[in-house]
Amino acid sequence: xxxxxxxxxxxxxxxxxxxxxxxxxxxxxxxxxxxxxxxxxxxxxxxxxxxxxxxxxxxxxxxxxxxxxxxxxxxxxxxxxxxxxxxxxxxxxxxxxxxxxxxxxxxxxxxxxxxxxxxxxxxxxxxxxxxxxxxxxxxxxxxxxxxxxxxx
Amino acid sequence: xxxxxxxxxxxxxxxxxxxxxxxxxxxxxxxxxxxxxxxxxxxxxxxxxxxxxxxxxxxxxxxxxxxxxxxxxxxxxxxxxxxxxxxxxxxxxxxxxxxxxxxxxxxxxxxxxxxxxxxxxxxxxxxxxxxxxxx
Numbered sequence: 095x096x097x098x099x100x101x102x103x104x105x106x107x108x109x110x111x112x113x114x115x116x117x118x119x120x121x122x123x124x125x126x127x128x129x130x131x132x133x134x135x136x137x138x139x140x141x142x143x144x145x146x147x148x149x150x151x152x153x154x155x156x157x158x159x160x161x162x163x164x165x166x167x168x169x170x171x172x173x174x175x176x177x178x179x180x181x182x183x184x185x186x187x188x189x190x191x192x193x194x195x196x197x198x199x200x201x202x203x204x205x206x207x208x209x210x211x212x213x214x215x216x217x218x219x220x221x222x223x224x225x226x227x228x229x230x231x232x233x234x235x236x237x238x239x240x241x242x243x244x245x246x
Numbered sequence: 247x248x249x250x251x252x253x254x255x256x257x258x259x260x261x262x263x264x265x266x267x268x269x270x271x272x273x274x275x276x277x278x279x280x281x282x283x284x285x286x287x288x289x290x291x292x293x294x295x296x297x298x299x300x301x302x303x304x305x306x307x308x309x310x311x312x313x314x315x316x317x318x319x320x321x322x323x324x325x326x327x328x329x330x331x332x333x334x335x336x337x338x339x340x341x342x343x344x345x346x347x348x349x350x351x352x353x354x355x356x357x358x359x360x361x362x363x364x365x366x367x368x369x370x371x372x373x374x375x376x377x378x379x380x381x
Contacts, residue, residue, distance in 0.1 A: 177357035
């Protein structure tokens with residue numbers, strides 16, 4: 095009985111020692127909770143204070159069927175592509191508002207519609223590449239997000 | 247208020263000319279709106295108006311230099327070099343509005359780009375125009 099008690103004490107002592115006197119490494123690696131998600135769990139911020147986040151999108155635009163000249167077709171297709179590119183940037187940075195409506199009659203789907211909308215003020219987006227082929231204009235755009243840009 | 251000898255308009259014109267020469271730039275308000283429906287341009291409007299009062303220039307912002315033919319008006323220069331100006335202005339600040347609607351039979355996408363109306367300092371040279379955004 096005494097031997098088993100001593101053995102138990104001998105085995106538990108190192109475990110207690112490790113728990114009481116060891117340096118807690120997990121506290122250093124633990125991320126501070128800045129934002130909490132809808133489920134209450136901590137969400138790690140995507141944009142870190144020391145990093146720059148670059149978002150790249152490709153906007154597409156089509157030239158109208160009736161134009162005065164090929165140059166005008168190109169210019170209008172490029173504008174439309176820019177609008178699409180800016181929309182994508184706004185969607186990715188700010189988010190999209192989605193509204194859905196389903197109509198069900200006699201247990202059968204009669205009508206289904208989805209509406210999405212986004213509105214944002216975009217600063218510092220740049221066009222990096224433009225291509226125009228067979229009436230379709232593609233514009234590559236990028237925006238760099240950083241704390242320094244936000245604060246200015 | 248008119249002076250007795252009717253020289254007021256003459257004096258004011260000279261004062262305006264002196265002010266323009268001393269500051270070296272005119273001020274213009276420029277705004278832009280573009281709407282595309284289903285990735286096709288449907289409406290575009292560039293509004294230019296000369297400022298009645300000088301705009302305050304607090305911070306230095308990037309400038310754009312456009313080519314100008316002899317005695318060409320600013321509206322004409324902007325009309326010719328619209329693409330360049332829009333890329334310059336859009337890089338600073340641009341508002342985007344987008345509405346999309348989807349049903350089983352129909353899809354509708356409308357994107358609008360709005361350049362908020364703001365004041366630009368415009369400096370006219372012999373063969374160029376320098377446009378600087380003021381804040």
